[in-house]
Amino acid sequence: MLTAADQGWLSDPVESGSAAGFGVYLHVPFCAHRCGYCDFATSDRHAGLIPRYVTALRTDIQRTVAGGPAAATGWPQVTSIFVGGGTPTLLDAGDLAGIVALVGSSLPLADDAEITVECNPESLRPGLFEALVDAGVNRISLGVQSFAGHVLSFLERQHTPDKPAETVAAARQAGIAQVSLDLIFGTPGETATDWHEALVRALELQPDHLSAYALTVHDNTRLGRQVAAGERPAPDDDVQRDRWDTAREVLGAAGFDHYEVSNWARTPSRRSRHNVLYWRHGDYLGLGVGAHGHLRGRRWWRTRSIEGYVDAVEAGRSLIAGSEQVTIDEQAEERLLLGLRLREGLHPRDVPPLTDEVVQDAADAGLLQLSCGRFQTTEQGWFLLDETVNRLT
Numbered sequence: 001m002l003t004a005a006d007q008g009w010l011s012d013p014v015e016s017g018s019a020a021g022f023g024v025y026l027h028v029p030f031c032a033h034r035c036g037y038c039d040f041a042t043s044d045r046h047a048g049l050i051p052r053y054v055t056a057l058r059t060d061i062q063r064t065v066a067g068g069p070a071a072a073t074g075w076p077q078v079t080s081i082f083v084g085g086g087t088p089t090l091l092d093a094g095d096l097a098g099i100v101a102l103v104g105s106s107l108p109l110a111d112d113a114e115i116t117v118e119c120n121p122e123s124l125r126p127g128l129f130e131a132l133v134d135a136g137v138n139r140i141s142l143g144v145q146s147f148a149g150h151v152l153s154f155l156e157r158q159h160t161p162d163k164p165a166e167t168v169a170a171a172r173q174a175g176i177a178q179v180s181l182d183l184i185f186g187t188p189g190e191t192a193t194d195w196h197e198a199l200v201r202a203l204e205l206q207p208d209h210l211s212a213y214a215l216t217v218h219d220n221t222r223l224g225r226q227v228a229a230g231e232r233p234a235p236d237d238d239v240q241r242d243r244w245d246t247a248r249e250v251l252g253a254a255g256f257d258h259y260e261v262s263n264w265a266r267t268p269s270r271r272s273r274h275n276v277l278y279w280r281h282g283d284y285l286g287l288g289v290g291a292h293g294h295l296r297g298r299r300w301w302r303t304r305s306i307e308g309y310v311d312a313v314e315a316g317r318s319l320i321a322g323s324e325q326v327t328i329d330e331q332a333e334e335r336l337l338l339g340l341r342l343r344e345g346l347h348p349r350d351v352p353p354l355t356d357e358v359v360q361d362a363a364d365a366g367l368l369q370l371s372c373g374r375f376q377t378t379e380q381g382w383f384l385l386d387e388t389v390n391r392l393t
Contacts (some may be wrong), residue, residue, distance in 0.1 A: 007328065009335065009352050010297075012293040016339060018296075020282030021079030023274050024103055026057070027288030028088040028096075029306050032122065035156040036222035037215060039336040041290030041304040042086045049306060053289075054095045056313035057127040058102055060287050068285070069295050076283065080274035084141075093128045097135035103287075104136055110304045114273040116141055116180075121163035123226075129174030139178040140171050141272075147201045148194040155215075161201075168205045178270060180209035185247065186240035187215050188233040199250040208270040210256065211263050212247045213242040224264050241383070259343050261382060268372050279338045281331075297326045329393075337389045338379050345376030354392055362391040 013019045027041065030053070034044040046053075065071065088096055100115060101337075114140040117132055129140075146152050147161045156203050168179055181202050185195050202210060215235045224231040248258055256264040260279060265271045277284065278355055286293040289309040292301040300323035304307050312319050326334070332352035339346040354375075362368035367381030367388040381388040 009350050010328075012329065013239050013350045014347045016280045016335060017282060018076075020280035021277050022076035022282065023080045023082065023277045023284035025274075025284060025288075025291055026081070026083045026088075026099060026103065027063075027291045028057075028083060029053075029289050030084040030085065030090045031087050032090060032120075033156060033158050033221075036226070037155060037217065039218040039221050040086065041306075043229070043306055045304050046306070049310065050091065050324045051235060052097070052310050052314075053306065054091065055187070056310045057099060057288050060077045060319065061099070061102055062104060062195065064285065069168055069293075069298065069300075074283065075107050075285075078103070078109045078113055080277060081109075081116070082274040085118055087120050087123055088117050089123040093131035097131040097137075100132070100135040100137060114139055115272060116272070118143065119167070120157075121159035121167045123165070124167045124170055128174055129171045133175045138162060138176065139180065139208075140176050141180045141182060142167060142171075144202065145184045146187070146190070146194070147198045148190065151194060154187050154189055155184065155308045165205060178208040179205070180211065180272065181205065183210065183212045184215050185212055185243035186235045188235060190243075192220065192242070192246070195246060196250065199247060203251075203254050207266070209263070209265050209272060210251060211272075212237075212244070213262050214244065227271045244383075257343075261385070276342070279341050281335045281338050293370060297328075297331055299324050299326055318384070333393050336392055337379045337385065340375070340377050340385060340388060341382075342375070343382075345371070345374045347374060351375055358392050362388055365391065367391065 010017055029042045030046045030050060031042050031044045032170055051313050064336045065075065068078065069361065081100065083096070083100065096117070100117070103109075115137045117137050118141045120143045142164060145155055145157055147159055147164070152159070154159065156344060164181070171179055183198055184200060190351045217227050217234055219228070227234045247264075253257060253266045254267055258264050259268070259271055260275070263272065263275065283295045284293060285295075286302065288302070289306050290302060290304040292299065300320050303312065303321040309319060335346070335350070335352055339350065359368065362381070366378055367384060369378055377385065377388055
């Protein structure tokens with residue numbers, strides 16, 4: 001068990017923890033259609049709820065800033081804002097822009113803060129991106145997932161294969177500085193050619209950033225129930241590993257930096273600063289239904305019920321569904337598990353105490369290396385991250 005004397009990596013970090021910045025996450029839980037694989041706090045049954053939710057979220061922001069866990073000592077400077085969902089761009093453009101602007105006016109915002117809004121291609125409409133730019137949004141994360149019609153159909157996505165190009169062009173025209181594309185690989189029925197073509201078509205849109213995730217089946221989703229009933233096939237792990245290798249090859253050849261297990265950036269300055277904050281074990285404030293927050297080892301989360309969240313705000317009740325004080329040992333494991341997701345790994349002063357024996361064991365297993373004075377996974381250790389961390393803790 002770690003003691004107070006072992007906590008320098010927490011109290012005086014170089015680039016992790018309190019040195020990683022401070023983020024704000026805003027959750028918008030509405031979708032035009034809830035995809036079968038999604039296990040987020042979202043709903044496509046929202047008649048009459050959206051206006052109430054917008055008002056509730058604005059109230060949540062104001063109350064939390066005034067009385068939240070850092071209100072007495074002062075909130076840290078915000079280095080990134082991320083609006084996720086759901087499909088935030090289902091909201092009226094003025095409402096969405098107003099929510100972003102409210103955060104910027106309520107909390108100390110860094111001059112160079114990264115402000116990202118998630119959107120789906122089918123939610124494009126006139127004036128959307130212009131309103132976001134006016135509110136300070138400088139980055140979008142576009143849920144493309146695939147360019148193959150039959151793959152989009154399996155995933156229950158609502159856009160056509162050509163719609164992402166139109167959406168990216170509109171965002172660029174409006175002045176959105178950075179565009180990130182999200183892709184999913186390993187969907188049953190997807191061929192190697194489909195995936196290669198998806199990468200090529202994504203690159204043709206000249207994105208600043210790409211995220212590529214293996215399709216995951218969660219038990220509590222429609223797809224999870226269909227797989228359990230034998231109505232749909234499960235993804236193949238070996239195929240997904242092949243798709244990941246293809247992504248590394250194609251995106252690497254295009255000059256993209258594979259800086260995290262599932263993320264590539266055109267240049268280091270185009271990395272997702274908000275997500276790097278998470279991987280650097282930083283602190284963040286979560287606002288909206290189901291949102292999580294973390295500050296100095298304390299973690300809390302809001303209810304996942306949209307109606308429950310709105311009702312609680314309107315009645316002035318607490319929104320917190322649960323909280324916990326993360327132990328030092330748990331924080332040590334999190335620091336390793338998150339930090340080693342990044343290609344450059346962890347600065348030695350940001351690493352919890354590791355004995356020579358456990359480091360050598362992970363190295364002998366081909367999972368860990370010390371490179372340029374930093375603890376890094378090998379390629380095998382990157383792919384087997386849980387095993388790597390288990391050997392170190």
